[in-house]
Amino acid sequence: EADIYQTPRYLVIGTGKKITLECSQTMGHDKMYWYQQDPGMELHLIHYSYGVNSTEKGDLSSESTVSRIRTEHFPLTLESARPSHTSQYLCASRGRAKNIQYFGAGTRLSVL
Amino acid sequence: AQSVAQPEDQVNVAEGNPLTVKCTYSVSGNPYLFWYVQYPNRGLQFLLKYITGDNLVKGSYGFEAEFNKSQTSFHLKKPSALVSDSALYFCAVRVLVNAGNNRKLIWGLGTSLAVNP
Numbered sequence: 001e002a003d004i005y006q007t008p009r010y011l012v013i014g015t016g017k018k019i020t021l022e023c024s025q026t027m028g029h030d031k032m033y034w035y036q037q038d039p040g041m042e043l044h045l046i047h048y049s050y051g052v053n054s055t056e057k058g059d060l061s062s063e064s065t066v067s068r069i070r071t072e073h074f075p076l077t078l079e080s081a082r083p084s085h086t087s088q089y090l091c092a093s094r095g096r097a098k099n100i101q102y103f104g105a106g107t108r109l110s111v112l
Numbered sequence: 113a114q115s116v117a118q119p120e121d122q123v124n125v126a127e128g129n130p131l132t133v134k135c136t137y138s139v140s141g142n143p144y145l146f147w148y149v150q151y152p153n154r155g156l157q158f159l160l161k162y163i164t165g166d167n168l169v170k171g172s173y174g175f176e177a178e179f180n181k182s183q184t185s186f187h188l189k190k191p192s193a194l195v196s197d198s199a200l201y202f203c204a205v206r207v208l209v210n211a212g213n214n215r216k217l218i219w220g221l222g223t224s225l226a227v228n229p
Contacts (some may be wrong), residue, residue: 006155042221043156043202059216090155099144099163099206101217103155 003027006091006104013081014112021076021107023091031094032074033101036060036087043090049074081111114139116205118220125193126228133188133223135203144206145186146217147177151199159201162186173197193227200224 004025013019023032030051035043035058045058049068063085064078074093078085088108092101117136125131137143147159160171167179177188188201203220 043219045216048216092156099161100146100158102158103148105155 004093004102004104006107008107009105010108012110015082017081019078019081021089023074023104024072025093026072027093027095028071029093029095033092034066034076035090037090038087083111085109086111114207114218116203116218116220118203118223120223122224124226127195128192131190131193133201133225135186135220137184137205139205139207145179146204147188148202149199195227195229198225198227
């Protein structure tokens with residue numbers, strides 16, 4: 001098991017609320033990623049970072065934002081949640097030596 | 113356009129029988145190929161990868177995959193399925209993002225494997 005953690009695991013929230021999904025890894029990985037996944041569906045890359053102070057948008061347009069102030073921490077923020085944001089969000093990280101992405105357990109978000 | 117295809121939404125096998133989950137790809141250059149598994153209410157777990165070398169790659173939980181360059185396939189296999197193998201399986205290919213050295217994973221849609229007792 002890789003040391004990458006996501007909190008909360010489940011979140012039910014009302015429309016218009018600001019939320020932050022946390023992702024932390026203790027492996028010292030430079031590269032980190034956020035994916036959005038609807039149940040039983042493919043993963044869509046929404047953000048990635050190649051190191052501190054580096055963030056890029058992924059393939060799928062997302063209203064969320066991310067920050068990378070510390071190597072181990074890559075939080076994702078939604079300023080104003082909407083029902084269309086209901087999905088599962090998966091965080092991953094990758095070190096330099098291995099070509100493997102390690103995934104967190106995910107956050108299942110429901111916006112009412 | 114570069115793509116990954118998993119032609120089967122669902123695969124059903126009886127416990128003890130061999131299983132195959134199919135993956136084909138269309139990318140330029142020599143791809144890095146991966147299989148991940150997602151158990152219910154869990155994140156994705158890495159199963160195995162192919163980068164170079166022997167076309168038959170062995171991974172976790174008794175799974176293996178065969179890289180076939182001429183058919184551009186990377187099918188996942190297991191000689192004897194277990195009920196606990198029931199999960200969602202994703203094939204992914206690492207490709208160049210642009211002319212630079214940045215790379216990303218392109219993911220298949222996933223195949224739901226159901227192993228019946």
